[in-house]
Amino acid sequence: MNAKLTETTWLDAHCEVTFAELASLSGLAEAELRELVEYGALAPNDPRETQWTFSGECVVTARAAQRLRASFDLDPNALSLAVGLLERIRALEAELRALRAQLPRRTR
Amino acid sequence: MKYKDYYAILGVERNADTEAIKKAYRKLAHKYHPDVSKDPQGEAKFKDVAEAYATLKDTEKRAAYDQLGKHAPGEDFRPPPDWGRQFGDSHAFEGIDLSDLFEHFTGRGGRRGAMPIPGQDYEVTAHISLEDAYRGATVDLELAVPEFDGSGFARRVPRSFKARIPKGATDGQRLRLKGQGGKGLNGGPDGDLYLNIALHPHPLFRPSGHDLYLDLPLAPWEAVLGATVQVPTLGGTVELKVPAGTQAGQKLRLANRGLPRPHQGAGDLYAIAQIVVPGAASDKERALYQQLADGASFNPRGHFEEEGKHERQTH
Numbered sequence: 001m002n003a004k005l006t007e008t009t010w011l012d013a014h015c016e017v018t019f020a021e022l023a024s025l026s027g028l029a030e031a032e033l034r035e036l037v038e039y040g041a042l043a044p045n046d047p048r049e050t051q052w053t054f055s056g057e058c059v060v061t062a063r064a065a066q067r068l069r070a071s072f073d074l075d076p077n078a079l080s081l082a083v084g085l086l087e088r089i090r091a092l093e094a095e096l097r098a099l100r101a102q103l104p105r106r107t108r
Numbered sequence: 109m110k111y112k113d114y115y116a117i118l119g120v121e122r123n124a125d126t127e128a129i130k131k132a133y134r135k136l137a138h139k140y141h142p143d144v145s146k147d148p149q150g151e152a153k154f155k156d157v158a159e160a161y162a163t164l165k166d167t168e169k170r171a172a173y174d175q176l177g178k179h180a181p182g183e184d185f186r187p188p189p190d191w192g193r194q195f196g197d198s199h200a201f202e203g204i205d206l207s208d209l210f211e212h213f214t215g216r217g218g219r220r221g222a223m224p225i226p227g228q229d230y231e232v233t234a235h236i237s238l239e240d241a242y243r244g245a246t247v248d249l250e251l252a253v254p255e256f257d258g259s260g261f262a263r264r265v266p267r268s269f270k271a272r273i274p275k276g277a278t279d280g281q282r283l284r285l286k287g288q289g290g291k292g293l294n295g296g297p298d299g300d301l302y303l304n305i306a307l308h309p310h311p312l313f314r315p316s317g318h319d320l321y322l323d324l325p326l327a328p329w330e331a332v333l334g335a336t337v338q339v340p341t342l343g344g345t346v347e348l349k350v351p352a353g354t355q356a357g358q359k360l361r362l363a364n365r366g367l368p369r370p371h372q373g374a375g376d377l378y379a380i381a382q383i384v385v386p387g388a389a390s391d392k393e394r395a396l397y398q399q400l401a402d403g404a405s406f407n408p409r410g411h412f413e414e415e416g417k418h419e420r421q422t423h
Contacts, residue, residue, distance in 0.1 A: 011282040
């Protein structure tokens with residue numbers, strides 16, 4: 001058992017990864033990633049750029065996509081749909097949490 | 109080695125065909141997959157289901173598994189004497205997991221080649237307090253990770269990680285610890301460790317992103333007359349000026365008193381005014397309230413009458 005102290009990277013909008021890095025970090029093939037972008041499940045920072053870059057949040061989404069693809073044998077179309085719906089649920093849950101935080105405790 | 113009944117885990121008969129196994133797996137995966145399930149035990153349950161399916165969907169692995177015989181779940185057992193020779197792995201079976209046996213199963217006569225194999229990534233939820241998120245913290249994480257021996261065979265070993273969570277964490281945020289996952293093999297890169305931050309509920313503060321919400325109880329006279337009150341924040345107590353005429357539910361903002369953001373700045377702290385009526389009033393207090401009631405022209409339900417008039421006019 002060894003315990004090492006390690007520095008960390010936030011996977012947020014401040015963290016930027018290249019297309020190749022996103023493929024490597026998620027375990028998805030570049031063709032699969034491209035399809036996720038085409039179907040709108042992943043958005044590059046600037047889609048007009050020839051060299052796409054993505055925010056760190058996309059690493060979380062792409063890794064979830066990889067797990068779903070591996071676990072459910074999903075084709076790119078179904079995978080994009082599932083990832084899109086999960087993202088919507090995640091956003092709604094975050095909004096719900098935020099609204100709940102604003103409610104006084106006694107009336108929650 | 110402890111026996112796991114993969115057929116029972118998937119809820120299928122031992123003679124089930126591949127299609128039935130696939131259907132059973134999918135049904136359970138819909139229920140327990142950590143990305144879609146709300147079951148707190150979902151991740152652990154899915155791990156078993158996925159492990160069972162990974163072995164039973166593969167004809168060769170399934171045959172090798174069947175050759176282990178049927179034992180009671182959790183029972184210590186050893187594979188039959190010729191099992192290792194027959195299925196190409198001739199290592200000792202002590203101290204290994206059934207999942208490791210099949211995860212790295214190379215098939216009849218097969219052997220792991222010298223191809224570089226990247227280490228496995230791990231995802232762990234780190235539960236931290238709001239105070240930890242405010243100040244930054246070092247958390248201890250325990251993981252059972254596979255480690256490879258000289259022949260490329262895995263054994264699960266407990267490994268402890270110390271992960272530094274810098275200031276700026278909030279619920280649901282993710283961190284990547286590069287190279288802190290499983291060890292790579294044959295020169296493959298080490299995997300990464302991903303942390304999912306989950307904040308423990310706090311008795312006073314409720315986080316919303318990097319903002320915090322706090323209930324601020326006020327006496328009726330404090331709300332009417334205004335007051336300067338002491339308010340707790342994660343950085344210590346501060347004074348807050350409550351303006352005269354503060355209504356219940358009104359949010360009083362304390363700028364930058366929320367959680368620090370990862371890169372710069374901080375969220376705000378919102379104190380939500382709550383007007384609290386004293387439980388038992390003394391005779392003197394009751395007399396003062398009565399005096400107020402007799403002298404006040406305030407009608408808190410004035411808009412009911414306005415609405416009523418409007419209704420009568422439109423019908």
